[in-house]
Every structure is written in structure tokens, then in C-alpha cells.
Amino acid sequence: MTEDIASLPIVRPEHPEEDPLLDLNPHLVADWLVKFLQDECVRKRGISRAVIGLSGGVDSAVTTYLCARAFAPENTFVFRMPYTISSPESFAHAQLVIDELGLPDRTIDITAMADGYLTQFEDDASATRIGNVCARCRMIVLFDQSAKLRALPIGTGNKTERMFGYFTWHADDAPPINPLGDLYKTQVWRLAEHLGVPEVIIQKPPTADLVKGQTDEGDFGISYRRADRILCRLLAGWTPEQLIEFGFDKNDVEIVRRRVATTHWKRHLPTVAMLSDSAINEFYLRPVDY
């Protein structure tokens, strides 16, 4: 080999710490989501107030920051809805957001509401069932407060938990407007950093806060960062075999695949028996904003 060829500089693709498939420009996304909120709520529905359940986690914090930009802080009404076993830390983290943005807030303890059913009729309910009852109580509060305040409830679910079915059907997913639902959890963290969400909220392990010490990642058996790298490729058409061949752990791939494959029903409206050629959403097709 000649010396000039031997010393030819080589350029290779960079391997950034973040997965390029999950890359996003947080400035561009934030601007777009603010426009989305304004367009869907104000232009389309004539409603310029938002109601959000503020849990102390990163998803509802990011949603709140976006709404404060879209509608102004004074029109962004946040509600803390603790149950008897909710973590005081979550409550305190929500306070950081309230103080930082100067938001109108209210705390509505749902213990009496949930226990009116649970302790009276179902005192041996499992943690999962209690969690579902709480989520559905919170949904009732948010929708009623929205009616009272002439506001729209804004959803906070991200794409990872939607794809994993990690939510309570017709509860967390019920609000008519959701700005984060097409962003993976990893991307929500990026957006949170850009928006200035308090660091402690971004850094803490995500939790549904239903059982002491519970974390989302503990429930899944895989971290969000590893799951998102697999998930985004599954959705782009990679097969599990290709993912394993690429270098992902076989168990991780199976966790993600199974979560997605067993929860399609949660991403749809109820199954309706079709009897005619004008069945709604089968033959009779009109978009949601028609």
C-alpha cells in the first residue's frame, strides 16, 4: 500500500450517546406542541383554559409547562389528587412546578372518593385494582373541574406507556387532547430539559405511585432507555430476530414485543358488533374533528 493511501483520513458516522432514531430537536418540538394546543383548544373549540392532573412526575410536568406557554400560567389549572398511599415526595415535586410557573392549583384528596367504593365493598382489592380505581376517580375529578372552569382536560400519556398499555383504560387516556402521546419517554426527558422542568423531576425514577417503592421500570423489567431503543425499531418495521441480531438482549426484545402485542385493544375504542353497512368507524367514517 502506498503511503498516501495508508494515511488517507477516514470519516465514520458518529455514535452519539443518544440513539439517533430517538433524536429530536426539543426547540422545534416545543414550538410545534404549543401551536398544537392553541389550535386544537382555542381555534377549534374556543376554549383557552387547561386542566391538568399534576402528579409530580415528568410527563405531567412537561404537559404543564407546554400549557403554560400555550394558554398562559393563569389559564393552566393544575390539580393534585393524592390517595392515602400516595408519596409525599410526588406532592412536593408537583409543588415545584406550581411555584416555578405561578399556576392556579388545588389539591383534591381522592381517598374518600375511592374508599367509598373500596373499603365499603372491596376491601381486599389488589394493588392493581386500587390503582385503576384511583385513576378513574382522578379522571372524574378532571372532567368535572373542566366543566366547572370551562377548560379542557389535557392528557399526559407518552408513547412508550401507550405502546406498553401501561395506563388505565378510559382513565389516564381519557382527556380529548394529548400533546405527548407521540413522544417516547426518552424524548419526553429531552423536552423536559429544554423546557426547564426541575432537575429532580427529570432525574427521579418514573413511578405510577400506586405502591410504596414502585417504579415503572421495575414493573416492566427493563429501563425506559433500553425499551425505547427497541420499541422505536419495532414500530419502524424491524422484526424481533433482526433486533437480536443487531445486538439487543433477547429478553429485552421479548419484554417489549409482548407488551405491545398484548395491549392493542387498549389503544382503541370498545369493540362494537357490526350489523349494517353503516357501522360507525367501519363504514361510516368521519374524522374526529369533522
Add this chain to the structure above:
Amino acid sequence: MGGAQPYRAGKLPAVRFTAAAVQIAPQKGDVAANLGRIADAAIRSSSEGADLVVFPETSTSGYFLQGGVADAALTTDSLAGELSGRLRELTRPLDVILGFYERADEGFYNSAAHLACTASGCEVVHLHRKFFLPTYGVFDEERFVTRGGHIGSYRCRFGDFAILICEDIWHSISATIAALSGAEALVAISASPARGFAGDNIENLERYERLLRSISEEHGVWTINSMLVGFEGGKGFTGGSMIVDPLGRVVARGPTAQEHMLMAEVDMNEVARARAASPLLSDLKCSTLEIIRLLKAAAREE
């Protein structure tokens, strides 16, 4: 000059005119309200000096209608009639190109009409029916509208034009056919829902810029592009309309995701100058018959 077309008799002298491209967010399915806003914007564009005003794909109704296409579709004659009644305040001629869902005897189309309008009415100059109907992912057009059957140029008072709608633009062969058939200006209208937020700008809008600039510089044509804005069921249309000169330079650009009226001077003399400097279209014309032979062979091989 084996495959070159003969001299085209009656060619108009090159003119200069002012073009406007209006980015609007239609009210979903409310055709009367949208026609009112389109007419108001047309009159405003004329008062600002426009000779031609271009509105986006499906600007009379919004894009994602599903079965609502049947409710919102207009015949071309009724579209011309509806606009005629709303443009009586025009003080000088104005050509209007706009996208709409078309009702025809044989079905529905995603179409664009070129109307020559004055205070006394609008006449149809040309109708283009979208040739490439996206039916994948978020798009479902072929379920609700019928594929158009023609791409080609037509003559208007500014010169030889062609209209392309959205996916028509994404196939380089559409612009090639339009340019080969004589078009010196392409009107490219679109409703493009934003996706891809990793880069400096929205990914499909960046793609549009590459496409439009590439079309203009390859064929030496003006490209006048008008993009829908507004959100429909969470899907936000990009805006970012562009007017591109025959050298492939963006001479005017609209903002992203905001209603806007974009205006630029269009000098059709630029076409001849660009084509003299870069005679790619002439080279293509000389090879047309060979290219047709190759296309037929490629289709047979498939």
C-alpha cells in the same frame, strides 16, 4: 434534434407578474366559510398587487375528511360560480388556483382549478386531478377519491403552466412530464402533515424544499408552492410555502404553521435564461424517444 418538439406556435411573449401563495387553515368541512376566506384573501392579494393567487390542496374543506369528501365536494362549475359571487370587489383581473375536493359524474377527485377571475365572474382555465394518491400510513386517499389520469401543461395569460398536487410532486417524473409538455411554471400545492422533528426543521418540509428546488433547477421552471396550515385531529400541516426561481433559488418563503400570504415577482424571462445556462431540459427532449423505450423495457422487466 431527434426527439425535440417542434417550435410551439403562438407562444406568448414572456411576461412579468406578481404571484401570491396563501397558507390557510380551513375550517374543517365548512365549505361556505372557507370559500368566504379564500375570496377575502384573493381580494386582499389583488389589492396588494397580485396577478395570480395560489391556495393549498383541499383549501375549501381541509384535507382529512374520510367519508366527508362526499359532503364537501364541489363540481368545478359550482366552485367557479361560488367564487364569482364572492369576488365582485375585484378591480382588475386575478387568476386564482386552488385545491378542492371535486365532484364529477364518475366520482370524486382531489383536484386543483385554475380560474381567471374578474369582478364579473370566474372562468375555468384548467383543471388538474391529483395523479398520485397517497394511500399508506396516515394517508387514505384512494379509498375516497379517484386517481386523475393526466399530467401536462396548459396555457394561461402568464405563459405555459402545469399544476401538481402533493404526492405528484414527490415523483420526479411528474415534473419531468410537465416540463417536457411545455410548462415553464409549475404550481405545486400541498397539504403535508408534519413528521420528523429531529433536525433543524420539520423533516417533510425540508424534503419539500429539496424537491421544489430540484424541480426548478433541473427543468428551468418557476415553482409556485402553497402549503396548507392548521391542525386536523392532531396532524399539523407544515406551511412553509415557497416560490422558487428557474435557477432553484427560493425567492420567497412562508413561515411554518402560520396563516400567511407570500408574494413574489415572477419574471418568465428567467426561464429562457436558466435553460440557456443549464440546457438539461433540451438534452432530455433530445432523448425522449430513447427514454420511452427504456421505460417500456423497464416496465416489461418488472
